Amino acid sequence: MNLGAFKRLLSLCGYPQTRVLSSTWAARPAANSVPVGQILQITDYGNKLFYSDGTLWRRWGNAPWAQLAVAASVTGTVTETVLATIAIPAGLMGVNGMLRITPLWSVTNNANAKTLMVRLGGTSISTAGAASQATYQNLIILRNRGVANSQVSPVTASTGNGFNGSAAATFAIDTSVAQNLTLTGTLGNAADTITLEGYTVEILNP
Amino acid sequence: MTTIPAVHTTTPDGELLSPAQPFPADAIAIVCDGVNYTVYQVGDALPPSEPE
Numbered sequence: 001m002n003l004g005a006f007k008r009l010l011s012l013c014g015y016p017q018t019r020v021l022s023s024t025w026a027a028r029p030a031a032n033s034v035p036v037g038q039i040l041q042i043t044d045y046g047n048k049l050f051y052s053d054g055t056l057w058r059r060w061g062n063a064p065w066a067q068l069a070v071a072a073s074v075t076g077t078v079t080e081t082v083l084a085t086i087a088i089p090a091g092l093m094g095v096n097g098m099l100r101i102t103p104l105w106s107v108t109n110n111a112n113a114k115t116l117m118v119r120l121g122g123t124s125i126s127t128a129g130a131a132s133q134a135t136y137q138n139l140i141i142l143r144n145r146g147v148a149n150s151q152v153s154p155v156t157a158s159t160g161n162g163f164n165g166s167a168a169a170t171f172a173i174d175t176s177v178a179q180n181l182t183l184t185g186t187l188g189n190a191a192d193t194i195t196l197e198g199y200t201v202e203i204l205n206p
Numbered sequence: 207m208t209t210i211p212a213v214h215t216t217t218p219d220g221e222l223l224s225p226a227q228p229f230p231a232d233a234i235a236i237v238c239d240g241v242n243y244t245v246y247q248v249g250d251a252l253p254p255s256e257p258e
């Protein structure tokens with residue numbers, strides 16, 4: 001048997017084996033302490049897979065960090081109400097990383113005030129008023145500015161992309177620690193309804 | 207169908223209602239009435255949607 005045939009035989013038998021490491025995000029080994037290409041399963045964030053590039057742990061594949069289209073509604077209260085919570089692990093958004101959130105909302109179509117908000121670590125990064133509207137899909141992009149605790153995004157009340165007469169919004173949210181991303185709705189009239197129809201959350205690192 | 211209490215917390219921006227525990231993975235719809243989050247799960251009939 002020649003070498004090529006022997007290697008094919010080994011591969012048919014499952015060799016060489018690549019051992020997938022398994023750990024919580026906090027207890028993960030340093031990416032530079034494992035071979036490049038090492039795969040890591042993160043047990044406390046839905047068993048998502050990462051691989052080492054020799055410096056950082058990077059997501060395996062290009063799937064969104066979170067995505068759901070289960071309708072979550074609030075009615076009967078004028079208190080700001082959490083309709084979705086997405087956990088963002090410490091340091092997953094790199095120093096030049098970006099958080100991209102695409103929520104889809106439905107609201108009672110009348111003149112009463114309704115506020116659709118996205119918060120990271122309790123800080124509002126997007127606020128939209130939705131009076132006299134029926135549905136709204138916005139795109140929120142938050143970028144780290146070379147460090148983990150300084151961000152920039154379009155003005156928080158922006159309806160999305162394009163020109164805006166206001167300066168860009170800046171934040172000082174520490175993404176080196178775990179933060180919750182929350183999508184909330186606030187009614188001006190408790191008889192109305194705000195529904196978060198769905199959302200996509202992506203974390204992009206260069 | 208299951209019910210999760212809505213918890214009032216105070217933030218620098220004011221009061222906030224949030225679920226006392228994460229929503230179950232088999233949720234198909236969630237409705238908060240200011241007191242509880244009612245979670246409809248696989249096999250439940252969906253809540254009536256609001257007329258346009």
